[in-house]
Amino acid sequence: MxxxxxxxxxxxxxxxxxxxxxxxxxxxxxxxxxxxxxxxxxxxxxxxxxxxxxxxxxxxxxxxxxxxxxxxxxxxxxxxxxxxxxxxxxxxxxxxxxxxxxxxxxxxxxxxxxxxxxxxxxxxxxxxxGGVAYLNAEDGAKFDGSANALKDTDFIYGSQGATRLDLVPLLAWQMLGMNVEPVFGIKGRGDGRLMFERGEANIDYQTSSGYLGGSTALVNDGKAIPMMTWGALDADGNIVRDPTFPDIATFKEVCQATDGCETSGDAWDAWKAFFVAxxxxxxxxxxxxxxxxxxxxxxxxxxxxxxxxxxxxxxxxxxxxxxxxxxxxxxxxxxxxxxxxxxxxxxxxxxxxxxxxxxxxx
Structure with missing residues (x-):
């Protein structure tokens, strides 16, 4: 076990x-x-x-x-x-x-x-x-289910800090080979969304309640493109699609489709452990x-x-x-x-x- x-x-x-x-x-x-x-x-x-x-x-x-x-x-x-x-x-x-x-x-x-x-x-x-990561419309147009076409883009992300819950998206994006520069010091994820809305950031993530309450409007208006969820766990501990967002691929799926990203090994085990916690x-x-x-x-x-x-x-x-x-x-x-x-x-x-x-x- x-x-x-x-x-x-x-x-x-x-x-x-x-x-x-x-x-x-x-x-x-x-x-x-x-x-x-x-x-x-x-x-x-x-x-x-x-x-x-x-x-x-x-x-x-x-x-x-x-x-x-x-x-x-x-x-x-x-x-x-x-x-x-x-x-x-x-x-x-x-x-x-x-x-x-x-x-x-x-x-x-x-x-x-x-x-x-x-x-x-x-x-x-x-x-x-759960959690959903999303891109602005310009960069989202390059997203094809993998991060391969996003690796040459410089991303800005409003972050509460690398030792906070933000370590889950930050580590995921690094594993995908993306260049995401965090701007540390925001007081809540809603402040990160506001940075995204103002064009000060071009990538963001929200927990489910924040995404449902604020980010879905951006998606519906064509200003944001969903990239991935972190997923959910099935009875055997496997990452499966988030029941709240079943139409959005998981990080595991995007990782498997991206060159150089592995769903095994030390990085994956660490990411999954903190996702579970x-x-x-x-x-x-x-x-x-x-x-x-x-x-x-x-x-x-x-x-x-x-x-x-x-x-x-x-x-x-x-x-x-x-x-x-x-x-x-x-x-x-x-x-x-x-x-x-x-x-x-x-x-x-x-x-x-x-x-x-x-x-x-x-």
């Missing part, structure tokens, strides 16, 4: 666990209260769209129907907000925090700016996502350290009630995509998958970051 197959089976197990009924919650009442859901990114990105989708549904499901307000704390690729949340403690159950792969990856790589510990927090919901369980919602079990159970039941809504599959597919949502034991198990990668993958990516971008994490 490979590590990747084990990881996929673990994820599938979490999907099953997500359906386990939560313990009966004690009498927790949020009547008249306001829940602050803090997102450590800008208000234009996929995490914002994710929280803004779930927020009103959570409000309806929590006892007392409190107001759920999404607040943003961008900075340092989300480590600023995560470091802040690490210092918070339970008061009255009205603080929720959301993370994404761009928060997980610095933690996995030992980024010196990380002063947070995932194991101190209480996960109450986790969800998977960053996308099948990509966004998580946490309560702070010290939260009593009755409050945790109340949130768990609320999120389970959200997922059990008769219209959830339909409305979620349009806003955040067709991906599993984990609650209760499933959320706790999903956290383990999201915060673990093989040492060999870490070593490869650490060396790549140093060689490609001069980023030292040793």
């Amino acid at each position: 490979t590590k990747f197959n084990f990881t996929r089976r673990a994820v599938m197990g979490f999907i099953a666990a997500a359906g386990i009924a939560a313990p009966a919650a004690a009498e927790v009442d949020f009547t008249g209260k306001t829940i602050e859901w803090v997102i450590p990114f800008s208000e234009t990105g996929g995490s914002a769209k994710w929280a803004n989708f779930f927020g009103p549904l959570l409000s309806e499901a929590l006892p007392g129907k409190p107001t759920v307000v999404v607040k943003f704390m961008p900075g340092a690729g989300s480590t600023k907000g995560a470091n802040w949340f690490q210092e918070q403690e339970h008061e009255d159950g009205t603080l929720l925090f959301g993370t994404s792969g761009s928060t997980q990856f610095p933690y996995l790589l030992g980024d010196p700016r990380v002063r947070y510990e995932y194991n101190d927090w209480n996960p109450v919901m986790a969800s998977g996502t 960053g996308f099948p369980v990509q966004k998580l919602a946490f309560l702070p350290a010290g939260t009593p079990q009755d409050v945790i159970d109340t949130y768990t039941k609320a999120f389970q009630d959200v997922v059990a809504r008769a219209d959830f599959a339909e409305i979620s597919s349009k806003r955040v995509g067709k991906y599993p949502v984990f609650t209760g034991e499933g959320a706790q198990g999903a956290l383990g998958t999201a915060t673990q990668v093989p040492d060999s993958a870490k070593a490869y990516v650490t060396d790549w970051l140093q060689n490609a971008y001069g980023v030292s994490l040793k």
